[in-house]
Amino acid sequence: MPELPEVECIRLTLLPHILDRSVISVEVLWERTLSGISSAELRHKLVNARFTDAVRRGKFLGLVLHTGGYLVFHLRMTGKLTVQPVIEERDKHLRMTILLDNDRELRFVDQRKFGKVSWADDEEEWVRIADVGIEPLSADFTPEALSTICRGKRARLKAVLLDQRLIAGLGNIYCDESLFRARLHPQRPCGDLNENEIERLHAAIQSSLRKALQNGGTTLRDYMDGDGRPGTNQNHLLVYGRAGEPCPRCGHVLERLKVAGRGTTFCPQCQK
DNA sequence: CGGGCCCCCTGGTGGC
DNA sequence: TGCCACCAGGGGGCCC
Numbered sequence: 001m002p003e004l005p006e007v008e009c010i011r012l013t014l015l016p017h018i019l020d021r022s023v024i025s026v027e028v029l030w031e032r033t034l035s036g037i038s039s040a041e042l043r044h045k046l047v048n049a050r051f052t053d054a055v056r057r058g059k060f061l062g063l064v065l066h067t068g069g070y071l072v073f074h075l076r077m078t079g080k081l082t083v084q085p086v087i088e089e090r091d092k093h094l095r096m097t098i099l100l101d102n103d104r105e106l107r108f109v110d111q112r113k114f115g116k117v118s119w120a121d122d123e124e125e126w127v128r129i130a131d132v133g134i135e136p137l138s139a140d141f142t143p144e145a146l147s148t149i150c151r152g153k154r155a156r157l158k159a160v161l162l163d164q165r166l167i168a169g170l171g172n173i174y175c176d177e178s179l180f181r182a183r184l185h186p187q188r189p190c191g192d193l194n195e196n197e198i199e200r201l202h203a204a205i206q207s208s209l210r211k212a213l214q215n216g217g218t219t220l221r222d223y224m225d226g227d228g229r230p231g232t233n234q235n236h237l238l239v240y241g242r243a244g245e246p247c248p249r250c251g252h253v254l255e256r257l258k259v260a261g262r263g264t265t266f267c268p269q270c271q272k
Numbered sequence: 273c274g275g276g277c278c279c280c281c282t283g284g285t286g287g288c
Numbered sequence: 289t290g291c292c293a294c295c296a297g298g299g300g301g302c303c304c
């Protein structure tokens with residue numbers, strides 16, 4: 001499940017492959033992958049346009065064209081974006097492919113069909129589509145900023161961390177990892193945190209995301225970067241997917257519950 | 273405001 | 289070996 005670190009790794013690995021490449025043709029194999037635009041319209045926007053940049057907001061990836069337009073991706077659960085030689089065999093879950101001017105294709109593969117591709121005519125529209133909260137690795141994300149987000153809220157901590165309108169890019173994996181690192185219970189009412197707990201949570205969010213970035217993302221089943229390579233962060237997860245195993249901090253058995261509709265792994269001993 | 277549920281999907285799992 | 293119910297999960301929508 002691509003979250004902020006995975007989308008960022010895809011952005012970084014994709015960029016050198018698409019930079020200054022022009023679009024020859026566009027093929028949409030599953031029309032419902034598109035959101036807010038038809039394949040005919042998208043073809044019209046893309047053919048002969050040249051990629052100039054790749055940007056990210058939360059889990060949204062924007063590939064920028066020289067026309068000022070943005071090809072916008074949200075990978076949701078199983079979306080994958082790679083650039084590969086056109087002669088290479090196509091995955092059976094290929095949903096869209098864009099032929100570049102160097103005999104390579106930008107391919108969007110998405111087994112579960114939850115992923116979405118959309119289009120923004122300009123930066124303003126991109127900002128409107130990728131309308132999410134503060135970037136947790138930006139300079140703006142200070143303990144004070146986190147405190148403001150949490151203040152007065154009665155919602156559970158995990159629900160707040162998962163809310164993309166508040167903090168951008170955290171999904172189930174990095175929520176559980178961050179809460180464990182911060183030694184905070186996922187069901188704690190958000191507004192109850194004291195200053196020290198806010199600081200712990202702030203540091204934990206940043207360190208779990210930075211570590212995942214360093215490790216090239218977490219590959220549980222599907223994730224791969226723009227070069228088609230898996231990440232290694234799955235070997236460094238502390239609690240996610242480890243229910244029933246001993247807590248790496250205290251040895252108590254890690255437990256699983258449902259919070260905000262998501263499977264949640266935590267240590268009942270360490271996380272208060 | 274917040275929680276719960278459904279829906280979109282597919283493939284893996286476990287029960288019979 | 290086969291069949292089928294069930295589950296996971298990001299996010300939007302809806303209801304209470």
